[in-house]
Structures are given as C-alpha cells and as structure tokens.
Amino acid sequence: MDNHLQRPEVQGALTRGLGFSTRFSHTVGYEMMYVAAPVVVQGRVVGVARVALPLGEVEERVSHLQRTILAVGGAAVLLAVLLALLIAERTTSPVRRLTEVANRLASGDLTARLFPTTGDEVGQLAVAFNEMADQLQDQVVRLSTQRGRLTAVLEHMADGVLIVDEAGRVQLLNPAACRILGVSAEEALRHTFAQVARHHRLVEVWERCRSTGQEQVETVEVDRGGTFLRVVATPLPEARPPGFLVVLQDLTEVRRLETVRRDFIANISHELRTPLASLKALVETLRDAALDDPPAARRFLDRAEAEVDALTQMVQELLELSRLESGQVPLKVRPVPVAEAIVPPAERLRPQAERAGLEMSFDLPADLPPVRADPERVGQVVVNLVHNAIKFTPAGGRIRIAARRVGDEVQVSVEDTGIGIPLEDQGRIFERFYKADRARSSGGTGLGLAIAKHVVQAHGGRIWVQSVEGRGSTFSFTLPVATEPVPSEGGASGGGPR
Structure with a gap:
C-alpha cells in the first residue's frame, strides 16, 4: 500500500486540523473526494483518519440538497406572496367599499350604506360612516321638504x-x-x-x-x-x-274697489239728496203758501208722492241687488223656450217705444233650443235692457231683440241705434249707481244694469256691451241650453215674432 502521508488531505489534516482533496483515483477509476482528520490521543496526534467518497455521489447529494432548498424557498416565497395578497385584500377592501359608497353619496344616492364585517377600527369606521350618511339623508329630506313647501308657496x-x-x-x-x-x-x-x-x-x-x-x-x-x-x-x-x-x-283691483266705493257713496248720497231736497222744498211751499190753494196743494202732493215712489223704488232695487249679490234670491229654473222668456217682457214696453217714435223688432230663429232659466228673472233683465234702449235712442231709431245659439249657450242681444256709450264708461256701466255723463239727466236709479248682471251671473251666464258713440249699443247676455225638454204643458215653441 502506498504511503498516504503526503496526500493533500492528510497534510491538511495535520496542518489545519481538517483536510480536503478531490482527484482522480486510479484504483477505482473515477473522481473521488477525500476528507481527512487527525486522530488525537492524550493530546498527541497518533494518526490520520481519511474518508473517501466518489465525487459524483457528493455532487448528486449537493444537487439534491439545492433542489430541496430551492423548492422549499419557492414555496415559502409563494406562500408569503399569497399571505401578503390576502392581508392586502382584507386591508384595502373596506377602504374600497368606503370609497365606492362615498362616491355614490356624492352623486346623490343617499341610500348607499356600508356593511361592517369586522369589529376592528375599519368596522367602527363603517358604523360611523353609516351614521353620518343617515344624518345627511335626514337633513337632505328636511331641506327638500322645506324647499318644496317654499316652492309651493311661491308658485301659488x-x-x-x-x-x-x-x-x-x-x-x-x-x-x-x-x-x-x-x-x-x-x-x-x-x-x-x-x-x-x-x-x-x-x-x-x-x-x-x-x-x-x-x-x-x-x-x-x-x-x-x-x-x-x-x-x-x-x-x-x-x-x-x-x-x-x-x-x-x-293693487289694481283694490284701487278699483276703492273707486267703486267712493262712487257708490257719492252716487247714493246724490240719489238720496235730490229727492229729499225736492220733498223738503215741496213741504215748505205747502206750508208757506199752497195750503190755501187746494189745486196747487194737490199738485205739490202729487209731486211729493212721485218723489217718495222714486225713493221707494230705489230702496227696493238696492235690497233686490243686495239679495242677488249674497245669493239669497232663489231662482225657479226650468227648461223654457227662449221666446217665452224674452218676448212678453219686451212687448210690455212696446207702447212706450211707439210713443218715443221707435221701431221694435225680434229676430228669434224657430230652431232655438230651450234654455235653463227663471223666466221672471230673465224678463227683469230684458225689461232693463229694452227700457235703457228706449231711453237713449232718439225718435226714428230702431230696437232689435235677437237670439242665437253659440255652443252650449243661447246669446240674447238688445241692439239699438241710440246715442251710444263712451269707451271709458263701458267697463263700469254694470256697477251700482254708475251713470255715464250723458245719462245723468235721464233719471233712473242707476241700479238696473247692476241687477241685470247679477241675475245673468246667477244663471251661469255672462253679460257685456258693445257700443260706438253716436251709432248705438248692443247689450248681450247668455243663458245655458237646457238638456231636458220643455214640459208639454208649456206649449210654446222656440220661435217668436219677427
């Protein structure tokens, strides 16, 4: 066996305490990794222990360890990312919902609310936000209600x-x-x-x-x-x-009513003062001289009686007008032929018209429908209008009484060729006691047209005048067409004399 003392790993173990070496082993025929460590007994190095492993096996184990570390590290990173995303979602989701609800509130959706899902600070913020939204909605509702009331008041x-x-x-x-x-x-x-x-x-x-x-x-x-x-x-x-x-x-109507009131007081004072002054003069004359002259005394008494009759008529007409204005005069309304309501009262004034040298005529079509009216009250209107026409039409003039259907009404007109009415007086001639300047000397109470106006209005109709000064006037009024037939016992037709 070769001496291994000089091998690098052995030298490393002896000099450094641990030696490593990698080389090709001719014995086994492939790269080997050698690790050597000294053997120490009682403080003395008595030998060296050496271990050898094939380098391929070592590299395979190292590679396996690296793969394991990479896999564990990757899994840890992925888990960390997922955990971070979850934490971020849980943290930002309430904020996003809060932003969304705030935007809905800002755009006018006052019903938008948050639904707290946690009891932490975010949940407490959601509760506080909802309370704020409730208060805002209540205030907006109150303001809207107040604004609606104010708008309704202003509009009306x-x-x-x-x-x-x-x-x-x-x-x-x-x-x-x-x-x-x-x-x-x-x-x-x-x-x-x-x-x-x-x-x-x-x-x-x-x-x-x-x-x-x-x-x-x-x-x-x-x-x-x-x-x-x-x-x-x-x-x-x-x-x-x-x-x-x-x-x-x-204040136009208020001023007009003030003018009417002043004129009414002035006119009624004048209308009362004139006959009272005449009566006073007649009584004084009787007392001073006429009592000894029976014929003269009778003339004075006749004149006094006439003045009293005029006063009585004025008082009666005032009472009649007051009852009409207050609605205390019941109307006996029934279906009535137009001729029956118009011709008889006008004919009663024909002798007076003939004495004044006036021609009176009627123009009442035979197919006129009946009207709903109180014949007696309508006759009162006709008498007033025809009497005025006679009074203000010179001899040789004409008075024409006509009627025609206009929609659901019948329009009755009294037309004359008289002196006419000044334009500035036409808007006021239906007021109590109002008289145009040229009519002040003609007598009368000045109440006839006011009574006529209220009678016509009580029937649901209208009355007006069209006049050209010096050419004549046409007074017209309307009556509603009757929806039911005239009772058979009436026997009158819709037509009349012409």
Missing part, C-alpha cells in the same frame, strides 16, 4: 316675488312676478331687474334699498290703464351671497 302666491343680487341680476322669481311683469322665467333669469321691470320707478325703489340698506315701500302706477303696484324692496344681508327681496303686490 298672488304677489310677485323676486330675488335680486347686488349687481341687479334676477336670481329667482315666482309665476306671479312673471305675470305681473309680463316676462317668462327663462327670460328674466338672463337679465337684470331694470331690464325685467321696464319701469324707472320700480327700479328706483330697489336702488334706494341697495344704497340705504333699509326696506323701501312705494305704490307705483305702472301704466295709464290704472295698473297699480305696491313695491316692497328688502335687503337680505344674511343671504349667501347677499341680495334683495322684491315683492310686487297688484
């Missing part, structure tokens, strides 16, 4: 309401303001208050409010037709942005 207000900013631009207005100013909401919101109001006095009220910072109130006549507006401009310093509230109150 009779007064016009505008919000104007400090630059004068219209920010809001209600339908009444559109109606009063004659503009659409779309048009108004694109312009300034001055452009929308189109009246310098309305704008001046707002400008005074802006410059003084105090509420301004003024009544303005905005056109020559008698349209009056009460303008109230109020600063709104608490608003964001600050602005002004402008309220427009249409």
Whole structure:
C-alpha cells in the first residue's frame, strides 16, 4: 500500500486540523473526494483518519440538497406572496367599499350604506360612516321638504316675488312676478331687474334699498290703464351671497274697489239728496203758501208722492241687488223656450217705444233650443235692457231683440241705434249707481244694469256691451241650453215674432 502521508488531505489534516482533496483515483477509476482528520490521543496526534467518497455521489447529494432548498424557498416565497395578497385584500377592501359608497353619496344616492364585517377600527369606521350618511339623508329630506313647501308657496302666491343680487341680476322669481311683469322665467333669469321691470320707478325703489340698506315701500302706477303696484324692496344681508327681496303686490283691483266705493257713496248720497231736497222744498211751499190753494196743494202732493215712489223704488232695487249679490234670491229654473222668456217682457214696453217714435223688432230663429232659466228673472233683465234702449235712442231709431245659439249657450242681444256709450264708461256701466255723463239727466236709479248682471251671473251666464258713440249699443247676455225638454204643458215653441 502506498504511503498516504503526503496526500493533500492528510497534510491538511495535520496542518489545519481538517483536510480536503478531490482527484482522480486510479484504483477505482473515477473522481473521488477525500476528507481527512487527525486522530488525537492524550493530546498527541497518533494518526490520520481519511474518508473517501466518489465525487459524483457528493455532487448528486449537493444537487439534491439545492433542489430541496430551492423548492422549499419557492414555496415559502409563494406562500408569503399569497399571505401578503390576502392581508392586502382584507386591508384595502373596506377602504374600497368606503370609497365606492362615498362616491355614490356624492352623486346623490343617499341610500348607499356600508356593511361592517369586522369589529376592528375599519368596522367602527363603517358604523360611523353609516351614521353620518343617515344624518345627511335626514337633513337632505328636511331641506327638500322645506324647499318644496317654499316652492309651493311661491308658485301659488298672488304677489310677485323676486330675488335680486347686488349687481341687479334676477336670481329667482315666482309665476306671479312673471305675470305681473309680463316676462317668462327663462327670460328674466338672463337679465337684470331694470331690464325685467321696464319701469324707472320700480327700479328706483330697489336702488334706494341697495344704497340705504333699509326696506323701501312705494305704490307705483305702472301704466295709464290704472295698473297699480305696491313695491316692497328688502335687503337680505344674511343671504349667501347677499341680495334683495322684491315683492310686487297688484293693487289694481283694490284701487278699483276703492273707486267703486267712493262712487257708490257719492252716487247714493246724490240719489238720496235730490229727492229729499225736492220733498223738503215741496213741504215748505205747502206750508208757506199752497195750503190755501187746494189745486196747487194737490199738485205739490202729487209731486211729493212721485218723489217718495222714486225713493221707494230705489230702496227696493238696492235690497233686490243686495239679495242677488249674497245669493239669497232663489231662482225657479226650468227648461223654457227662449221666446217665452224674452218676448212678453219686451212687448210690455212696446207702447212706450211707439210713443218715443221707435221701431221694435225680434229676430228669434224657430230652431232655438230651450234654455235653463227663471223666466221672471230673465224678463227683469230684458225689461232693463229694452227700457235703457228706449231711453237713449232718439225718435226714428230702431230696437232689435235677437237670439242665437253659440255652443252650449243661447246669446240674447238688445241692439239699438241710440246715442251710444263712451269707451271709458263701458267697463263700469254694470256697477251700482254708475251713470255715464250723458245719462245723468235721464233719471233712473242707476241700479238696473247692476241687477241685470247679477241675475245673468246667477244663471251661469255672462253679460257685456258693445257700443260706438253716436251709432248705438248692443247689450248681450247668455243663458245655458237646457238638456231636458220643455214640459208639454208649456206649449210654446222656440220661435217668436219677427
């Protein structure tokens, strides 16, 4: 056997305590790995122990170990990645849901909520977020309800309401303001208050409010037709942005009623004062001189009786008008032929028309349907209209009483060739005691047309006048067509004299 003392592994063991060597073994015929270590007995090296393994086997074991380490390491890395992904998902999923729900709330979906799945901080955050969403929804519902109520109030207000900013631009207005100013909401919101109001006095009220910072109130006549507006401009310093509230109150009807009231008081005072003054004069004359002259005394008493009769008639007509206005006069409505309701009362005035030198005629088609009416009350209307036509038509003139069907109504007209009515008086002649200037000397109480208007309205009809001064007038009123037939015992036809 060869001496192995000089082998590298043996020398390494002796010098370093452990020796390694790899070489080709001629004995076994392939690469071998040698490992040697000293054998020490009682502190002395007594020999060297050497172990040899084929290098291929060592490399195979090392390779196997490397593969094992790589497999274990790869599995560990994969497990770590999966664990990291799971942790990341559990951590970020609630945040993503929170973001999604927040976006839904921001877009207007107030029903969006989170569903807490854990009891940790994220779960507590979800609970707090849901509570915040509940409060937000409650506030939005309350605000929406309040806004709806405010919108309903503004839309149904009779007064016009505008919000104007400090630059004068219209920010809001209600339908009444559109109606009063004659503009659409779309048009108004694109312009300034001055452009929308189109009246310098309305704008001046707002400008005074802006410059003084105090509420301004003024009544303005905005056109020559008698349209009056009460303008109230109020600063709104608490608003964001600050602005002004402008309220427009249409006082036209109030002013008209005030005028009617003043005229009524003046007219009734005049109508009472004139016969009372005449009665006083007659009584004084009787007392002073006429008692000793029976014929003269009788004439004075006859005149006094006539004045008393006139006063009595006026009082009766006032009471009648009051009952009509309050709806206390029951109508005996029934199906009645038009001729039956119109011809008899008009014919009663024919002698008076003939004495005045007037021609009276009728134009009532035979196929006129019956109307639902109280014949006595309709006759009262006809008498008033025909009597006025006789009174204000000069001798040689004509009075024509006609009727025709218009839809579900029958229109009755009394046309004359009289003096006519001035245009400025035509809108008021149906008021109590109102008389045109040329009619003041003709006598009468001034209540006939007012009574006629209320009788026609009680039947559900309308009454109006068309007149040209110097050429005549046409008074027309409507009555509803009867849906049921005329009772057979009436025996009258729809036609009449012509």
